Amino acid sequence: MQDTPPKMRFRVESRRVNAHGSRSRCKNAEVALDTDLAGSPDAFNPAELLLAALSACMIKSIERVAPILKFQLSGVEVVVEGVRQDVPPRMESIRYEIIVDTDENDQRLSLLHDNVRKYGTVFNTVSPGTDLQGSLRRR
Incomplete structure (x- = not known):
């Protein structure tokens, strides 16, 4: 009987900064998020x-x-x-x-x-x- 490898698991935490954007964090990385209803050219929606x-x-x-x-x-x-x-x-x-x-x-x-x-x-x-x-x- 062959052992099945453990499943990979991922975790990302995202927080609202203000009405114009949010940030997601994972490991040592951070990404700006466009969560503004009007849109933002400085982040990914x-x-x-x-x-x-x-x-x-x-x-x-x-x-x-x-x-x-x-x-x-x-x-x-x-x-x-x-x-x-x-x-x-x-x-x-x-x-x-x-x-x-x-x-x-x-x-x-x-x-x-x-x-x-x-x-x-x-x-x-x-x-x-x-x-x-x-x-x-x-x-």
């Missing part, structure tokens, strides 16, 4: 945080699988765009483009993209409830 989490998930997935696949790259950029539906309020669709600085062939790029879609925690959380589509290409 909740929808933008979701898109940032998704893009970070994709990059982290690539960092995780690149050594396993012996995939050579020198950089990764992810562009994510979401469309919000009003009633009920939710992300209706999300489109992404992953741009990889690499000389790997198209088959290897496809393999990398498959791994991003298959093993990303945030990707797999968002995907079932959202029209999530995108591509991975070489720069």
